[in-house]
Amino acid sequence: MAPMRGERGGSPARGVRASLPLPRRLIRQIARHVASSGRSLRRLEVSGRVIDNFDDIEGASDDSDMETSQPAVACGGNAGNLPPADNDDDLTSLSWLQDKNLLRGINLTKSDIEDTKTMGSQIILKTESKTPPPVVRPPSPPRTPVKAPPSPPAVTHTKPPYSFSCLIFMAIEAAPARALPVKEIYAWIIKHFPYFKHAPQGWKNSVRHNLSLNKCFHKVAAAPGLGKGSLWTVDPQHRASLIQAFGRQPAPTPAGAAEPSGGKNSPDPTLFPYLARRLAAEPGADEYLAAATVLAMKYGPSVLEQLPPAASLVISRCTRDEHSYSGGGGEERRTAEALLHLAGLPPSPALAPS
DNA sequence: ACACGTCTAAACAATG
DNA sequence: GCATTGTTTAGACGTG
Incomplete structure (x- = not known):
């Protein structure tokens, strides 16, 4: 696996307080979608990293966004001081998501990875709606501040609770x-x-x-x-x-x-969307299903009850095209859709395949 | 108490 | 000969 991108060689977007583990274009897509549903996106968390200034993001230039081959935003915080992530040592479920192309295009810093090892990956959208969307959260651990130090190895290498x-x-x-x-x-x-x-x-x-x-x-x-x-x-x-x-x-x-x-x-499929889809050999859903499986692995199967039924998911239906990693926009759309689903939001028509 | 599933350890044979 | 793979047995533990 290639070293994690985004640890160095860029500058943080102006006004964005936390480092951005997401492409700004994707964040804007999510923000627009949330706005179209009558809410206002005020806070986005990925693995404990908080992105809370969307006005600045909205004002950013599309062209400065992440290309699939380049990191869009250099990760700030402590990420700049971290050595390049090496191979398997740093692989976690989030890395797997990237492997599965779900989070491809999302730059995860080493501290992101470390966060996921201790508190599980969090993808949380907070809006101003009075009835916030369901939030996928690990059951217990307290929120890690943005500048939290890397987690101790003792915690990161705990035995998985699976036979x-x-x-x-x-x-x-x-x-x-x-x-x-x-x-x-x-x-x-x-x-x-x-x-x-x-x-x-x-x-x-x-x-x-x-x-x-x-x-x-x-x-x-x-x-x-x-x-x-x-x-x-x-x-x-x-x-x-x-x-x-x-x-x-x-x-x-x-x-x-x-x-x-x-x-x-x-x-x-509601409880085991990954396996259900895999068994059904339905094309195109691997990314979401991999994510769902990871969520189930991280937080237990009950978390899947918070997700929409697999049958209602609109992730991708066209296998060949959408599995092309270099394709224009397909990855981000899938990612956006998956994140929206994970956040309990309906799929955006704007994100639907044209 | 019991059955069952699981984990761990060990021994051994077969194979490359 | 060695490392890996595959099989088998045994005991301990947790759970329902």
């Missing part, structure tokens, strides 16, 4: 081919849960133990050139149980909705 079978499941499901060799499963887990980078070696044994013992996972013929070992996949017939394990609650199965007569195990 190995869940971790393996997510790793495999995250793979394009839904199949991974053991080594790649290790890598995925380490990448997204840095705790395991320095965890005692036994966890790999546990992973293999799980793969072998758990009937949910099946070995398939090794790909040519793979070397030693096989590819591991999730048994479709056991997905439901894995989903239940993931959610720590039984997947609701409305009458006639879910069951295998049609050969499809369809988890409730």
Whole structure:
């Protein structure tokens, strides 16, 4: 993974008190959308960073905005003093979101990353509406001030509250081919849960133990050139149980909705949008669904109840075009839509694909 | 108390 | 021979 961009080499936008982990153009899109809904956006928080002066942002020039290949805004605060983020050491769920293209274009500073490790990623829109939109927040930790120092490593490398079978499941499901060799499963887990980078070696044994013992996972013929070992996949017939394990609650199965007569195990898309969409192979929703999964992982599955039903989501429907990372505006639109959804706001017609 | 799921550790065989 | 992968067994722990 390329080093995080945005740590150096720019100047903060005038009047913006906090560093901007978001492209200003995106912020303006959100602000305009909120305004169009009769509210006024006064405060935006991403991972604890507060952006509260939208008048200045509104007055900024579009041309100075972030291009997909360049950081739009140099991050201020303590970010400028931080060394460049290295590779896997700094990967967190937010990094994954960037990988998944949801937050692509959003510059995360190292302190952003650190914040997410301790308090979870927060994407919060505050408006002046008397009935503020639902806010996705981690359950307990106190707000981190903008200039909060990096979190202590002891907190950043806590063991994730997910069983190995869940971790393996997510790793495999995250793979394009839904199949991974053991080594790649290790890598995925380490990448997204840095705790395991320095965890005692036994966890790999546990992973293999799980793969072998758990009937949910099946070995398939090794790909040519793979070397030693096989590819591991999730048994479709056991997905439901894995989903239940993931959610720590039984997947609701409305009458006639879910069951295998049609050969499809369809988890409730409201509770498990990522898995639901993945299983349904619906194109184009990976970005939001990845975000939803991350939210569920960070805050627990109950957070998904705060999100709109997956069926109502309008993220992207055109896979090829929208997965082009260099495409003009598609990323930001997706990001904007996803953020709006995460903030409980309806999708903006202005953001809809033309 | 019991069953169950999970985690951890260990031993061992097979393989590259 | 070594490291990795895969299998199996055993014990401990937490939960319902």
